[in-house]
Amino acid sequence: MKSKEIKDAALKYFTIHGYEGASLSQIAEEAGVKKQSIYAHFKGKDDLFLQVLRDAKETELSSKLQYFNHVGSQNPKEDLYGYLRLAIDLFQKNEHLKFWLRMSFFPPAHLAKEIEKEVIDIIEKEQRILESIFQTWLDAKVIADNLAKTLTYAFLGVVDSIMLELVYGNDEKRLKEKLEASWTVFWRGISLQ
Amino acid sequence: MKSKEIKDAALKYFTIHGYEGASLSQIAEEAGVKKQSIYAHFKGKDDLFLQVLRDAKETELSSKLQYFNHVGSQNPKEDLYGYLRLAIDLFQKNEHLKFWLRMSFFPPAHLAKEIEKEVIDIIEKEQRILESIFQTWLDAKVIADNLAKTLTYAFLGVVDSIMLELVYGNDEKRLKEKLEASWTVFWRGISLQ
DNA sequence: GTCTATAGCGAGATAGAC
DNA sequence: GTCTATCTCGCTATAGAC
The missing domain is CATH 1.10.10.60 (Homeodomain-like)
Structure with a gap:
């Protein structure tokens, strides 16, 4: 086999x-x-590709779901920062996430529609998890009183910028500095004063 | 011709x-x-590709340099936000930036070394401009007293996240919301309290 | 399920007439 | 500088023996 x-x-x-x-x-x-x-x-190259794509999606999604089931959402700051570290870990440990990012950004044209469906599915799931987490914290007044969606988008922006730095992937020191910078400013930006 | x-x-x-x-x-x-x-x-496909690459680099770099020569750095908030809008504009008006991003992230393997040199060159130039601008403001105490590098990296993170959303490129409304969210949190995060 | 053999196609590239 | 004609190569994919 x-x-x-x-x-x-x-x-x-x-x-x-x-x-x-x-x-x-x-x-x-x-x-x-x-x-x-x-x-x-x-059946052919397309079939092989799509099976690899679905495996990669499964790997990424289950890792992220597992993370948020594991952490208890008791310590927002640590949990969110941990999510960024998780993304870096996933990227560096196996190739699934890099494959996933490449095909999300630049899919082969003749499979673009099918790939886009999978991409949107995973994005929406990630977004919904984060929104519900932010909403919990909003209710508990732990962070600045604002819409959960704004916080989610801002945080997803930090995630994206880290992903992008990983894709460039030639400078560990720069990655660390950008992570610290983005995270520091993000946390300051959402904190109660 | x-x-x-x-x-x-x-x-x-x-x-x-x-x-x-x-x-x-x-x-x-x-x-x-x-x-x-x-x-x-x-001379061949490689030669054509590299000439297109250099044109794209030139287009992107000169647009950004021109922007910061044009604005007087008198109004930090407006100027930085304008830079984000400029990036969106460049992306949507012509194809050079999208081409540039694709080849920065995922270069053809046999030309990776040559492409990387150009990419690093443009990244460093952009970074130096932003650092000098943040330093000017730090001296004038307009924003939170911190290292120019941290602010630059955090801002570049916002730029990256917008770029990435443009590359996904299937949702104008989402782009606008992510821009506003990232910008709001970023500005709050660097402001004097 | 893995192999050898091969079909059929389109790719990048070259030669030479005009 | 543009064309027609052609070369060579590697690609995806299929047929059929074992």
């Missing part, structure tokens, strides 16, 4: 070279099979 | 499909020439 090896290799090369730039022969070689054997497991 | 038409078409297809996904025959058709004619103007 070489199915997992093929998907792992596909994830790697789709991430590095994009859909069009990755070839089935590269993927097969990395997986230790002949390229024609791929067709015993997948 | 079809050179400009070829570069315009190349910019378009490199942006939509990436380096590997864009074909010279598509580009030639869009430019109104046969694909073999491209070789009268460019």
Whole structure:
């Protein structure tokens, strides 16, 4: 059963070279099979790609859901900061998140519609979790009295900026400094005075 | 002289499909020439790509430099917010910025080193401008007394998050809301209390 | 399910007439 | 500088033996 090896290799090369730039022969070689054997497991390149995409989505989503189920939302500051660290961890530990980001931003044109559906689904789920968390804190007057949506968007902006720095990915020191800077200003910006 | 038409078409297809996904025959058709004619103007696909890259860099850099030469740095709040609006404008008016972002994040592997040099150059220039502006304001005690670098990184984080929302690019309303949220929290976070 | 063999296509690139 | 014609290569995908 070489199915997992093929998907792992596909994830790697789709991430590095994009859909069009990755070839089935590269993927097969990395997986230790002949390229024609791929067709015993997948209908074709599109099918392989979409299965890898769904795995990546599943991995990302479950990691994030697990995080918020685990933390008790008792310490807002620590929990939110921990979420940023989690995102950095996920990115650096396995390739799923980098693959996911690449395909979210620049999907292969002929699969754009299908990919967009998955992307919107995950974005909405993340947003809803954060909104409910911010709402809880608003009710408890822990942070500045404002709309949960504004806080969510501002925080998602911090998440995005960290993601982007990870994608650039050539400077650990700069990543750390940008994280600290964004986080410091964000927390100051939402705190009660 | 079809050179400009070829570069315009190349910019378009490199942006939509990436380096590997864009074909010279598509580009030639869009430019109104046969694909073999491209070789009268460019040594090959790499050469065409790198010339388009340098044009895009030039366009982006000069727009941003011009902005900060134009505004007098008398009104920090308005000037910084204007910079965010400028980035949105640049992105929506022409394709250079989207092309630039795609190639910054996910360069074709065999040209990654050359592209990275250009990317770092532009990032450092933008950063230096912002740092000097924040320093001027720090000296004038207009904003919270802190290091110019922290403020610059936090602001660049806001810029990045807006860029990323533009790249996703399917929701004008969401873009506006994220801009307002990030900007509101950022400004509150750096203001004197 | 994995292999060998091969089809069919489109890619980037070159040669040479005009 | 633009064209027609052509080369070579690597790609996705299929057929059929084991």
